[in-house]
Amino acid sequence: MDMRNMAVTDAIAARRDLVNAAIGEDLPVTSPERLYKASRHLLDAGGKRLRPAMLLLVGEALVDVNPEQTDYREFPTLNGVTIDLMAAAVSIEVIQSFTLIHDDIMDDDDLRRGAPAVHRAYDLETAILAGDTLYSKAFEFMLETGAPADRSVRALSMLATTCTKICEGQALDVAFETRTDVLPEEYLEMAEQKTAVLYAAATAIPAILLGADDETVEALYGYGLDVGRAFQIQDDLLDLTVPSEKLGKQRGSDLVENKQTIITLHARQHGVDVDSLVTTDSVEGVSEAEIDAAVETLEASGSIDYARETAERLVADGKARIDVLPDNEAHDLLLDIADYLIDRGY
Amino acid sequence: MDMRNMAVTDAIAARRDLVNAAIGEDLPVTSPERLYKASRHLLDAGGKRLRPAMLLLVGEALVDVNPEQTDYREFPTLNGVTIDLMAAAVSIEVIQSFTLIHDDIMDDDDLRRGAPAVHRAYDLETAILAGDTLYSKAFEFMLETGAPADRSVRALSMLATTCTKICEGQALDVAFETRTDVLPEEYLEMAEQKTAVLYAAATAIPAILLGADDETVEALYGYGLDVGRAFQIQDDLLDLTVPSEKLGKQRGSDLVENKQTIITLHARQHGVDVDSLVTTDSVEGVSEAEIDAAVETLEASGSIDYARETAERLVADGKARIDVLPDNEAHDLLLDIADYLIDRGY
Numbered sequence A, B: 001m002d003m004r005n006m007a008v009t010d011a012i013a014a015r016r017d018l019v020n021a022a023i024g025e026d027l028p029v030t031s032p033e034r035l036y037k038a039s040r041h042l043l044d045a046g047g048k049r050l051r052p053a054m055l056l057l058v059g060e061a062l063v064d065v066n067p068e069q070t071d072y073r074e075f076p077t078l079n080g081v082t083i084d085l086m087a088a089a090v091s092i093e094v095i096q097s098f099t100l101i102h103d104d105i106m107d108d109d110d111l112r113r114g115a116p117a118v119h120r121a122y123d124l125e126t127a128i129l130a131g132d133t134l135y136s137k138a139f140e141f142m143l144e145t146g147a148p149a150d151r152s153v154r155a156l157s158m159l160a161t162t163c164t165k166i167c168e169g170q171a172l173d174v175a176f177e178t179r180t181d182v183l184p185e186e187y188l189e190m191a192e193q194k195t196a197v198l199y200a201a202a203t204a205i206p207a208i209l210l211g212a213d214d215e216t217v218e219a220l221y222g223y224g225l226d227v228g229r230a231f232q233i234q235d236d237l238l239d240l241t242v243p244s245e246k247l248g249k250q251r252g253s254d255l256v257e258n259k260q261t262i263i264t265l266h267a268r269q270h271g272v273d274v275d276s277l278v279t280t281d282s283v284e285g286v287s288e289a290e291i292d293a294a295v296e297t298l299e300a301s302g303s304i305d306y307a308r309e310t311a312e313r314l315v316a317d318g319k320a321r322i323d324v325l326p327d328n329e330a331h332d333l334l335l336d337i338a339d340y341l342i343d344r345g346y
Helices: A003-026 A033-044 A050-063 A085-107 A124-142 A149-176 A184-210 A214-241 A262-269 A288-300 A303-324 A329-343 B003-026 B033-044 B050-063 B085-107 B124-142 B149-176 B184-210 B214-241 B262-269 B288-300 B303-324 B329-343
Strands: none
Touching: A003 A050, A003 A085, A003 A329, A033 A085, A033 A124, A033 B149, A050 A085, A050 A184, A050 A214, A050 A329, A085 A124, A085 A149, A085 A184, A085 B124, A124 A149, A124 B085, A124 B124, A124 B149, A149 A184, A149 B033, A149 B124, A149 B149, A184 A214, A184 A262, A214 A262, A214 A288, A214 A303, A214 A329, A262 A288, A262 A303, A288 A303, A303 A329, B003 B050, B003 B085, B003 B329, B033 B085, B033 B124, B050 B085, B050 B184, B050 B214, B050 B329, B085 B124, B085 B149, B085 B184, B124 B149, B149 B184, B184 B214, B184 B262, B214 B262, B214 B288, B214 B303, B214 B329, B262 B288, B262 B303, B288 B303, B303 B329
């Protein structure tokens, strides 16, 4: 890891620790205890807190504060008054956690972040209810920043439409499973709705709450959207290119499970018989040689390069958009985070 | 049915038809179609639209309008400007529908309003996602009334805390199933959280949006809470007192299924061996004679009277609270609805 990447991961980690402390404050385990324990289960299992860290960094970049002297609970806006920017950061992370809990039920996944999924650690009823509780709590938190009412309404409105889009994206993802004619562009649209909109909300909402002009809000929304889409593509790439032991799961498992990714969709469009790439149908049974051969085919069809170039283009676009921000350390970190998301090895 | 009850049901029905039309406008079946069809499934299966009708009636009572000359989409506030009060009514009904979809999954119920539950008509994944979509849509709708921002923030805040309370109430209900020492007061508290808070939100939110003073908002919240709790108790009473053919399901099915109600909790507290009241363990197998005997025991212990008196007291309390409203037809209807909820035979 080079020096710049280390600065990025350090910056994210420093904010992650503060976000974790704030989650403990804002979402205590109260009665009914089982419900709130289940609601905290995934949040307590770890995570980089990338979205809330980016939210805080946007705030720092906009208002040009020194993070070491900043209390995110009394964060200066562009108009003098202070708001609880941390409440907005927690809100975004809580939405993310709600979607993961319900996604794990829908995908019948047993593990998440190395811990049992909520519907395994507890039960289906509790997992549905824990997700539903986090959903409304996230709206409560976003209303508790103390921002002027008109800004709160705009932030809430963005949060609500973001959640609707995430649901629509998840529904598209499910619908794609039974289609063999999905285009790479359709996949990108789905990934945008399912994943990238929450990055966009995380980077645009602090600008709304702090009183930035419309042009800045829009630029930051676009930055989040581009970076979020690149992040999703990178996830698909990592599944093929990172050794299993580093990845924490079998390399190529997307291929084994016939998951459509931008890579397989590009390959199919270019004549590759994607369904025959990996014939072993269990992650436990597949050999490294079979994955190697599949990756070689996907390289030959230009599909891996296509994904890589698409991600790189998105990151370049996203970085250009935030030229509207003042020049400062937080701005530089937002640029570096965009690069880091497609440089990261795992 | 007497004349007053007929006026009440007519008034609710007239507003129900308008709410149904508004649901069609605000929640069209767009892409992804399967998701939006599933989201509309229960809403299209019927329902009295009691909560949105009460929301509209509170608006009419406060602003003293003639409903026949009123466009709920451009409803006069107490300060001259108009708002889309119907959007708030739809929001409340959509929240109700979301909770029913997820509740049916949690209770593994196959039928709702005579139609298959969403997770039966579609599948588990789609039902979870349809509920999640309605959740965020309800917040979107509540933000689209055009009310001044400070009122929208208050309304949103009430909607979010209401949803949190509904989840907490449902979690308590689940927890009670494995306890034999639940007190009637605890049951009432649970019923309040699970059911009554949405009535309270439906009657308080129009007051907030229309610019009523805090005293009025609080009185209307209390009215909704009292009436909602009475409604829940009446549901428990109906299960024991209405003939099966009129009820649309086996009379006494709560007893067969060992569901705790305020009636059984009172009886247990007064020495009745509730678990032995009905020994048949299937709704199909139970005889009317067995239910008759159980009801006789519950009458002898004063449990049925206790429930009836509690509901009557709540309705009287609720009615007294809305003395703050101007004298007009809508005010009278809100009083009559409170009575109707515990007079209704089914």
